Amino acid sequence: MGGITENIPRVLPEGMAARINQKSWPKPPIFSLIQKEGKISDEEMYRTFNMGIGMVLIVRADKTKQIINELGQMDFPSYIIGKVVKGEQKVKM
Numbered sequence: 001m002g003g004i005t006e007n008i009p010r011v012l013p014e015g016m017a018a019r020i021n022q023k024s025w026p027k028p029p030i031f032s033l034i035q036k037e038g039k040i041s042d043e044e045m046y047r048t049f050n051m052g053i054g055m056v057l058i059v060r061a062d063k064t065k066q067i068i069n070e071l072g073q074m075d076f077p078s079y080i081i082g083k084v085v086k087g088e089q090k091v092k093m
Contacts, residue, residue, distance in 0.1 A: 003047035008056060009090030017087035018058075025079040028052045046093065058084060 008018045031052065035045050045051055059067055064080060071078040085092075 003050050004053060004056070005043065005047045005091045005093075008058075011058060012084065012090060015086060015088070016084055017090050017092055018082055019085050019087075019092045020082035022051075022093055024081045025052065042093075053081065056081070 004020065008020075012018065031045060031049060034040065034049070035042075040048075057067065061083070068078045068080070
């Protein structure tokens with residue numbers, strides 16, 4: 001069990017969900033090839049491969065720019081991939 005769709009909900013409090021914008025980061029081309037050749041659903045690609053996301057940090061909105069700048073100084077490319085919202089469906093894609 002893992003990936004974006006199963007790991008993020010583990011850190012969210014009751015009544016909260018993550019709304020993920022699938023277009024907010026560049027996906028390595030290899031994932032399109034894997035998906036096409038393997039006839040793999042979008043849901044399974046995000047669950048199994050994370051579609052290029054190596055790590056997810058959930059931070060306060062007012063700290064986002066600072067954290068992205070600090071990660072950038074360490075040559076760690078970072079993207080805002082979504083936000084935490086009220087809801088019961090834990091990950092909304």
